[in-house]
Amino acid sequence: MKRIIALVLVAFTLSACGPQLEALKTAVKFGAASVQNPVTKDRLREVEAGVTILFVGLNAWRSSCVRGLIPDTCEQQIRTVQIYTMQIPPYLKELRRFVRQNDQVNAVVVFNELTSIIALVKAKGAESGVNLEVAR
Amino acid sequence: MNAMAILALIAKGITIAEVLIAAGQTAAPALKVIGRVIRGAQAGAVTDEELEAEEAALDKLIADFNAPI
Numbered sequence: 753m754k755r756i757i758a759l760v761l762v763a764f765t766l767s768a769c770g771p772q773l774e775a776l777k778t779a780v781k782f783g784a785a786s787v788q789n790p791v792t793k794d795r796l797r798e799v800e801a802g803v804t805i806l807f808v809g810l811n812a813w814r815s816s817c818v819r820g821l822i823p824d825t826c827e828q829q830i831r832t833v834q835i836y837t838m839q840i841p842p843y844l845k846e847l848r849r850f851v852r853q854n855d856q857v858n859a860v861v862v863f864n865e866l867t868s869i870i871a872l873v874k875a876k877g878a879e880s881g882v883n884l885e886v887a888r
Numbered sequence: 889m890n891a892m893a894i895l896a897l898i899a900k901g902i903t904i905a906e907v908l909i910a911a912g913q914t915a916a917p918a919l920k921v922i923g924r925v926i927r928g929a930q931a932g933a934v935t936d937e938e939l940e941a942e943e944a945a946l947d948k949l950i951a952d953f954n955a956p957i
Contacts, residue, residue, distance in 0.1 A: 797939060798893055800946050801925045805900045807949040808918045812908050814953055821912070830957050838954050841947065848943060852936065 785863040796851045799863070803840075803870065810837070810873075813882050829880035836873045843869065894929045901926065921945065 785791050810833070817826035843866040850859035901922035908915040928942055 793939065797929065797942070800939075800942060801897055801929055802900075804925050804942075804946050804949060805897065805904060805922060807946070807953055808904055808921055809907075810953045811949060812904070812913060812918065814957065815913060817957065827957050834954055834957075837950065841950055841954075844943075844946075844950075848939070 784867070785860040790856045791847070791851050791859040791863045793851060796847065799866075800844075803844075806870065806873070807837075809882075810877070813877075826880070829882075833873060833876045833880065836869055836876055839869050840866065840873075894926060897922070897926050897929060921949070 785795075813826070814830055816822050817830055843862055847859060847862045847866055850856075850862060901919070904922065905915045905919055908918055924945070925942070928938060931938070
């Protein structure tokens with residue numbers, strides 16, 4: 753049990769920068785959208801698959817926190833990340849609508865906003881020792 | 889979705905599973921989600937119905953994380 757807790761601590765605390773933390777990299781890179789590089793249904797699906805895996809990682813972090821496997825500071829760290837993750841649903845909803853309507857002008861704008869927020873989520877996670885690397 | 893993107897998804901899934909197992913957590917639910925995403929990506933053509941099913945699952949994952957802690 754001590755070994756498990758130690759592994760979690762290594763993986764999630766700020767001081768951790770060893771191989772366990774490296775292993776937590778969640779590779780999801782989306783690139784920028786433009787008129788020349790439109791947001792197709794397939795691309796939307798690719799982004800949503802990446803975001804799904806990102807949130808699987810975030811929920812694992814949250815679960816470790818709720819179960820008391822990592823230091824109590826995790827609660828505040830998660831609240832900080834939530835400031836950004838809470839912005840994702842409305843953007844995602846709009847992006848889905850624009851892609852279905854093939855409104856590329858708005859889809860590209862929302863897509864780039866969304867990927868910026870995801871990059872912020874990654875950065876805030878990294879500040880808390882959770883490396884949610886956004887790279888394909 | 890192209891083959892490289894699917895391979896990247898598989899790699900990400902394996903990484904997440906390794907971390908969950910190393911942390912003593914149950915990896916099964918996460919693997920189930922990742923498996924569904926990969927199968928969906930392999931299926932090729934994307935219909936609105938397929939997207940909606942995946943989107944509902946993603947929305948739940950986001951809501952789970954965003955719930956007050």
